[in-house]
Amino acid sequence: MKIAALFPGQGSHALGMGQLMAAAFPVAQAVMNEAEATVPGLLTLMLDGPAEDLTLTANQQPALVATSVSVYRAYLAAGGPLPAYAAGHSLGEFSAHVAAGTLTLQDALRLTRKRGELMQAAVPAGVGAMSAVMGDPAVVAEVLAEMLANGSGVAEIANLNAPTQTVISGEKAAVEAAGAALRGRGLKAIPLKVSAPFHCSLMEPARAGLAGDLHAAHYGQMQFPVVANVLAEAVSDPAQVAALLEAQITGTVRWVQSVQKLSELGADTFIEFGQGTVLTGLVKRILPDARTFNVHTPDDLTAFLA
Template structure:
């Protein structure tokens, strides 16, 4: 096997995530303890809620990193395997770099906590919006090119699934224009318009912390969201993580790059199965696994 480790982004959270793995694997519990030290009260929030507080971007981001890393380390201890490559969807790129050894867990947790706070504060509630568009991404790009106001491509998730982000009125107008072209636009329930130029203040606010962080030698390459290229030089990581805040998540191209590099097994680590589903749409017939419970580890070993 040539494994590509995949790490999910926002929206895959749920109360109790990671707890079964922490109960079964001391290495996973150690991750949770480290998360609590870096972000006090995070563990209780992940276990007990309230759910609406866990959903807040500033809480959800470090909680998802902690869960993904706990699951990954438990799987790695149980199997003795190391991926050939990794990639993470948006926030998940931080988890990928922890797995690769580029970032320490504590640094990643503190960065994603601040990232969440800055992204939430960047745009007042009700001003921004995001929509998922089903159809040809070339048509999406064509419609957005003539949009009045900010309406930009945030995510290229699957061959016929593109997420747009920006000012509420501009995104709604673009959605209506896309529907007139025969595409389907579905408004998303999000707290802010991520991965567009409206996140500029968040990019600026996190830039200093990203560039001041220590980036260690990488155990394996990580495919970056904004370039869809495999990165092996830790000196490049800060700039790529910064650009990602306002840039497009090129997930289709990232998965295609992993396959081009020889990855033949795609494993999603953490809560949810979103990335597993997207890989199947991008690479029909690809071998995929989703790991987030001890039973999943047992099934993989079997």
């Protein structure tokens, strides 16, 4: 069994996430305590809400890191085998690097808190938009290239999530125009309820604002490689990580290619650590025969270890 550890990104949050594992494992509770010390008020928000405040990007990002890392450390404490590789979806790449030992938990929490604040502030409310497109990604790329050539505004590929699910991001009018053009080509384009247009060139102010902090952080030796979103390649040199996390803010999350790379490297068991099952579902669409597990609660952990 060669395990790939997967860590979710925004949208996988829920009130109370990680609390059952924290109650059962002191190492998981220690992560939550460190999260509270690093981002005061975060643990209370994760427990009691209100939900709309937890959903805010600046809160959701460190909360998801805390949850994923607490669950992962409980898994190791219970005797779970060390992964061969890790990957995280967007924000989840920070959790992957904590698991690999590249980043300290405190640094990941501090960086994702600021990352969330900068991403939210990068584009005024109502200016940006994102849509999920169902259909051939080659058609999506073709339509967006035509729009770029015509000077139709910013509309770019933000996420390649599944073989027939692509997320586009950019200026509201351009994303809407792209959606209409894609529907004209027989694809489905569904507007997403998001607070900002993530993973596109409109996030340039956030990239510039976080770059200094990313490059000033300490990056330790990695216990196992992490497949980077923007490369869809396994990275084992910590000196490369800051630039890749920086590029990810404006770059495409190449999740399909990342999962395929993990499979090429020999991974046959994919474990999603943390709240939700988004990544488990995407892996099944990319690799229908893969073994997938979600570990979030003590019962999930018991089931996996059995």
